[in-house]
Amino acid sequence: xxxxxxxxxxxxxxxxxxxxxxxxxxxxxxxxxxxxxxxxxxxxxxxxxxxxxxxxxxxxxxxxxxxxxxxxxxxxxxxxxxxxxxxxxxxxxxxxxxxxxxxxxxxxxxxxxxxxxxxxxxxxxxxxxxxxxxxxxxxxxxxxxxxxxxxxxxxxxxxxxxxxxxxxxxxxxxxxxxxxxxxxxxxxxxxxxxx
Numbered sequence: 001x002x003x004x005x006x007x008x009x010x011x012x013x014x015x016x017x018x019x020x021x022x023x024x025x026x027x028x029x030x031x032x033x034x035x036x037x038x039x040x041x042x043x044x045x046x047x048x049x050x051x052x053x054x055x056x057x058x059x060x061x062x063x064x065x066x067x068x069x070x071x072x073x074x075x076x077x078x079x080x081x082x083x084x085x086x087x088x089x090x091x092x093x094x095x096x097x098x099x100x101x102x103x104x105x106x107x108x109x110x111x112x113x114x115x116x117x118x119x120x121x122x123x124x125x126x127x128x129x130x131x132x133x134x135x136x137x138x139x140x141x142x143x144x145x146x147x148x149x150x151x152x153x154x155x156x157x158x159x160x161x162x163x164x165x166x167x168x169x170x171x172x173x174x175x176x177x178x179x180x181x182x183x184x185x186x187x188x189x190x191x192x193x194x195x
Contacts, residue, residue: 014133014137015111016032018137022131029046034160034164036103042057044161046153046158046161050153050158052152053105053108054105056108057110057112059113061116064116104148105148106150106151107129109128109130110129110130111132112130112131117143126146128145129142
């Protein structure tokens with residue numbers, strides 16, 4: 001059985017808790033460790049205005065260095081444009097691009113321990129914001145993010161986040177042995193997870 005947070009570092013868990021307090025508990029829908037846009041988001045935030053934000057948590061220089069090797073973050077990629085001479089993109093490409101764009105955050109923040117913001121990689125997109133977390137779990141905005149796009153989150157994203165949060169809450173409450181961050185797909189899988 002996967003223990004709660006086996007794949008989540010102590011700093012990440014501390015940062016997630018501090019960020020929820022900083023954002024204002026109950027002001028936004030906040031979901032930890034959600035899979036969107038082809039990767040796991042450390043914290044997904046759906047604002048009251050309906051915009052989706054991503055907060056990526058980095059605990060060390062090695063975390064920054066690991067991200068340098070990642071080139072597939074949709075928030076930092078320019079949109080693919082098809083040559084007009086081809087008559088535009090095929091419908092399957094348009095649908096796939098629309099889905100990736102819909103799952104892309106309107107704003108992206110990185111949250112790091114106080115002092116690590118000085119080691120921000122030069123390759124980090126200047127539109128991304130940087131938050132710092134000190135030893136007392138106080139969050140400060142080191143660099144404000146710029147909007148990556150101005151489209152509110154579509155209904156399927158809102159539903160996915162709401163389901164994820166509700167399922168985690170009720171599984172944890174109804175099955176005391178349930179400690180995984182992942183929602184089981186069916187009853188036998190749940191029984192295996194809780195032992």
